[in-house]
Amino acid sequence: MTGKISVKIGETETEKQILFAVNEDWLALRREEPIEPEMPITDPHHHLWDRGSRYLLEELKADIDGSGHNVIATGFVQCDSMYRADGDPKFAPIGETEFVNGIAAMSASGLYGPARLCASIVSYADLFLGPEVDAVLEAHLNAGGDRFKGVRQCSVWDADSTIKSTPMDFPKGLLLDAKFRSGFARLQRYGLSFDSWIYHHQIPELADLAQKFPDTTVVIDHIGAPLGIGAYAFRRDDVFAEWRKNIQELGKNPNAYVKLGGMGMHVFGYDFEKRSAPPGSQELAEIWRPYVETCIEAFGPERAMFESNFPVDKRYYSYGVMWNAFKRLAAGYSQSEKEALFRGSARRAYRLN
Template sequence: MTKRDRIAIEPPRPDWLARVEEEILEPELPIIDPHHHLWDRLGTYLTDEIAADVGSGHNVVATVFVQCRYGHAEDGPEVLRPVRETGLVMDVVREGQARGLETDLCAGIVGFADLMQGAAVAEALVAHEALAEGRFRGIRHITADEPSFDTFLPKVAPDAMQTEAFRAGVACLAPAGLSYDAWLYHPQIPQFTDLARAFPDTTMILDHVGGPLGLGAYRGRRDEVFAAWKASMAELATCPNVNVKLGGIGMDITGSTWSEQEMPPGSETLAEDFRPWVETTIELFGPDRCMFESNFPVDKASYSYPVLWNAFKRLASGASAEEKRMLFHDTAKRVYRL
């Protein structure tokens, strides 16, 4: 039995990240960063930090905040407790506007509602919308589950996506004009495919190229993982309502050890490491259903914002101008209705 591991979020180390500086590639290319978080744990990542990253050289015109259990209420009806996160995100939106930032921070907001509460989540969706001033776009309910390693993520039933309660919650999204973000691990992609087929009118987004694993029982089995992941992704690609975020590959769940190295990686190194996952996903789904994402500040433990987007631009160097627009901007704009 493979030894158990534990995944954890590491705070960024600015001095370490600063050891690698690069000239910004294609600085005029418009970017929507469709996946970042905000929080005041494990270091602060709020207005100052996100503004510094999006203002570090690339042309980031807008961002999308994705839930991370930041500041949930500790009392009141349980179904409504996550709504406080949306209110705190709006504080950052207003702070960015007051500063006159060129980037529209959190132009879209993806919040949390406990879909296992079924139709009762409809009340939470209305409450999110009321706070978000037209920016609320969808729900992410993390279903990542793997018994061979420990995690900071909330416990979830292995078959959550297949339960009647969860699906009753998902059924509330499309009528409200909302999408569903999925964060899971690659062995669970078939469950997500089944969910996507059950709700063809719901826009769905698979985060972090489907969570290919490289620790716990999957440590040292990259070729096997890639083959299984690719087969599952090919089946998922037959669902026209599913889009995929290209990123999150620097997290330790993939087996990444960038944060343990003496020097942070440069964009050429990252591009080569990401290439199999990114190119395969684009081949399967097409650039009109794929979007590059930062997943900051989680991935910031492994590389800086300027270096990451340079890596994405290297990966897209062979794409046409129209394909680049989709990968860096237009897909995110369409999916999140920005």
């Protein structure tokens, strides 16, 4: 058993549409002035790639600058980008860390503005290698230095095979697999965190992992994706109830963090991209409020962080509108709680200066 079944990124036209389709003209139909533009933000979750569409330093910088929000740092998260084409396949993901660390070095020069892009790097290592994954983790650390913070494992699975959020297919129960956990156990010795992309009914698997490894920071991406398509269409209330119970159990683990974002993705079932114009921040805040408030209640502001998930979520709304929605959602929290949600939690989870 391995962590994933290899399928080329964007192998089918449907997969390309899911991953890459961004309509800049459509996004331009919705413009908003930034709310609280001086508030410092660390965006802990975005991607970079050049495959069918381009999203590199210039594109990320354009979204940040055009938003009017005070993004002071960002974090890159694994997306199978720029893997090495040659050599031992288990070291192929080192190419992603090398690539992103180069972007981070460009940003750290100050020539591209004050924001420190890719201040943290989360890449991929096949934890099914068990103790042998040490060599891969050490190679990531050599390639990324202090910026390399952890590993992400996508393990999205559902009995409804029509539900797809990645070109890769993953086995059921991956996070429970003993061989996977033997590799996961190696993260602690290097002080590395673990990001997880799963669906709502899989959250108990991550909760069990967090409980069994209390000294390893575990981050659930995109609020644990309460599904709204396929077999879950028209069942939003039932899904919410199951998701809420699961997210509350995960939040009981003090080493677990939650990322508040990614909620535009097609698996959530809102179909924002099918509208004649993008949604505004007020509507997004109203739709997302029950989910965001449930997460903050379960984890506390000190273990919850707003994230962009760009350019994936760029299919559904602009960077500026998204951060306005997050600021509307945070309006009722204290200044210290806002600092945690927009900056502090990400700084703690990924050990940022």
